[in-house]
Amino acid sequence: DAGVIQSPRHEVTEMGQEVTLRCKPISGHNSLFWYRQTMMRGLELLIYFNNNVPIDDSGMPEDRFSAKMPNASFSTLKIQPSEPRDSAVYFCASSLGAGFTEAFFGQGTRLTVV
């Protein structure tokens, strides 16, 4: 298996623009997670899907952030409008279930908002 695939690897955008990050989880995994890594906060959970249904979105910072999982093989994280403080590395991860199992991470998308 190719592992968790994220695109793009790097994104530079201007403040106010819409940004869409994409993720293809490992085939057969039924849980998907979006994390954000910053120096100040480390790896923080944004949202967690199980069987394509959002289970916990308490980490989504504001209404500017939204995530969807239309099917088992694809998820998006959208920021609209983007702000400079959204600059971070965004990771997608997937696992077989949640709790008592490890999650497998993609290589991340480095987002820079100028």
Added chain:
Amino acid sequence: DQQVKQNSPSLSVQEGRISILNCDYTNSMFDYFLWYKKYPAEGPTFLISISSIKDKNEDGRFTVFLNKSAKHLSLHIVPSQPGDSAVYFCAASAAGTALIFGKGTTLSVSS
């Protein structure tokens, strides 16, 4: 409030010596604990885990210890190698929940 805390941002160790990375947690519902390793420009990769019914798990040079009463776990790497230089994240979960990560500890192993 952080549920998983790694209070040491960095650790420097000489090659061949033991590296000890520490992690504290506050949520008593956590029952599964993991360590991840991260190299620059890559995603975190799973290293080793332990369930709350155990107090030790060993895999080659890596051993994780869990002290439930103190809500503390540690990762021991022995002997340390230069290739172990990376950021190490501690993570924890309860049944049916996502992994919650600490802020990470940067380990530097010098030859």
